[in-house]
Amino acid sequence: MTASRQKAPFPGAVALTKLGVYDWEASDGVCGGSPHMHTASTEAYLVLAGTGRVETVTSSRYESHDLAPNDLLWFSPGTIHRIVNTGDLDVLAIMQNGGLPEAGDAVLTFEADIIADPERYARTAALDGGPGPASEALAHAARTRRDAALAGYQRLKDAALAGDFDAVDQFQRDAVRLVRSRVPEWQDLWNKRIAPEAARTEQWLADLAEGRFSHFKEAAVSRTAPASPQQIFGMCGMLQKWDSGTQA
Numbered sequence: 209m210t211a212s213r214q215k216a217p218f219p220g221a222v223a224l225t226k227l228g229v230y231d232w233e234a235s236d237g238v239c240g241g242s243p244h245m246h247t248a249s250t251e252a253y254l255v256l257a258g259t260g261r262v263e264t265v266t267s268s269r270y271e272s273h274d275l276a277p278n279d280l281l282w283f284s285p286g287t288i289h290r291i292v293n294t295g296d297l298d299v300l301a302i303m304q305n306g307g308l309p310e311a312g313d314a315v316l317t318f319e320a321d322i323i324a325d326p327e328r329y330a331r332t333a334a335l336d337g338g339p340g341p342a343s344e345a346l347a348h349a350a351r352t353r354r355d356a357a358l359a360g361y362q363r364l365k366d367a368a369l370a371g372d373f374d375a376v377d378q379f380q381r382d383a384v385r386l387v388r389s390r391v392p393e394w395q396d397l398w399n400k401r402i403a404p405e406a407a408r409t410e411q412w413l414a415d416l417a418e419g420r421f422s423h424f425k426e427a428a429v430s431r432t433a434p435a436s437p438q439q440i441f442g443m444c445g446m447l448q449k450w451d452s453g454t455q456a
Contacts, residue, residue, distance in 0.1 A: 221402040223306030226448040227253075228439065229260060229293040232351050234358050241444025242354040243290035243317040243361035245380070247387055248394065250304040251289075252282045258297035263290045263365065267376055270368040275299070286380060288317060290361055291444050307397050312390050314443065315383040316353070317361040323382040332356055335441060350441040357443075 231239045240260070253262065253275065260275045265288040273281055275297065283289055291297070303309055315323070322328050335349045360379075367375040412423050432450050439446040 221304075221306050221405045223303040223309070224450055225301040225303070225442075226256075227291075227299045227301050227442065227445045228447075229258075229291050229297040229299065229445040230350075230354065231293050231296075232354065234355060236358075236362070238292055239294070240290060240292040241442075242357040243288060244314045244357065244443055245288045245317065245383060246285050246309060246313050247315060247383060248285055248305060248313050249308050250282060250284045251309075252280060252302040253291065254300040254302060255279045256298040256300055258293070259295040260297035261292045261294065263292065264288065265361075265364050265368045265376060267373055267380070270365055288361065288364060288376070288379070290358075293445075305398070305402055307401055308394055311394055311397060312387060313394070315386060316357040316443065317364060317379065318356050319360040319363070320378065320382065322356070323360070323379065323386060326386060329386060346441045353443075 229239075230241050233239050243263075255275045255277050257277055262273045262275060262281055262283070264271050264273065264283060266286065275281065291299070305313070316329075316333055318329060318332055322332050333353060335346055335353065364375050364379060367373070415421065415423065435449040439448050441447070
């Protein structure tokens with residue numbers, strides 16, 4: 209049986225990514241990914257296997273959240289977070305507003321002088337191949353980027369633990385300045401891809417309230433294939449992404 213082509217992104221415009229969290233040890237002796245913050249999207253981690261934790265810094269507190277299989281942890285925009293791998297940690301990352309994070313919604317916690325300079329930020333955040341085999345070069349670039357983000361994060365974490373949240377506030381202000389020029393692009397993406405999902409459901413509910421169900425005629429089954437047969441280097445680990453609307 210052949211499945212129909214899906215006409216829209218994942219329902220609700222969410223995005224799914226399987227994440228094998230890095231087991232690279234950092235300067236503080238802890239293994240894990242690159243600390244960062246999303247400016248316009250809520251994210252969730254569903255633990256598939258292994259153990260770890262998520263460290264979070266907000267405008268009012270630092271917290272550490274243990275992770276074990278079947279745990280589901282949500283964090284909303286403005287939450288600085290660092291995922292830590294204490295034992296073969298695999299998670300399913302569920303992201304609101306699929307497309308916005310890929311368009312730059314996430315800001316890595318580099319030091320303040322890097323965050324304040326868009327060109328320097330872009331260079332530090334890039335995964336340049338460099339010499340040597342691609343996998344080794346990209347691994348080195350990803351690890352270097354992780355360590356740069358960790359340096360700025362450690363300063364924010366230490367300040368939060370001391371009850372001083374001025375540094376967190378400054379990072380958030382700098383992050384907004386960094387992404388502000390990209391917001392029109394995000395708004396266009398929202399209008400074309402994300403908002404129609406909510407409008408579609410609104411129309412379905414209106415129809416059902418009147419006893420109509422014409423949208424049932426568009427019922428379909430879709431199979432979504434991985435975007436690539438190989439995992440790729442991400443901010444927090446090796447990623448397996450899925451396309452939406454793939455013909456089975």
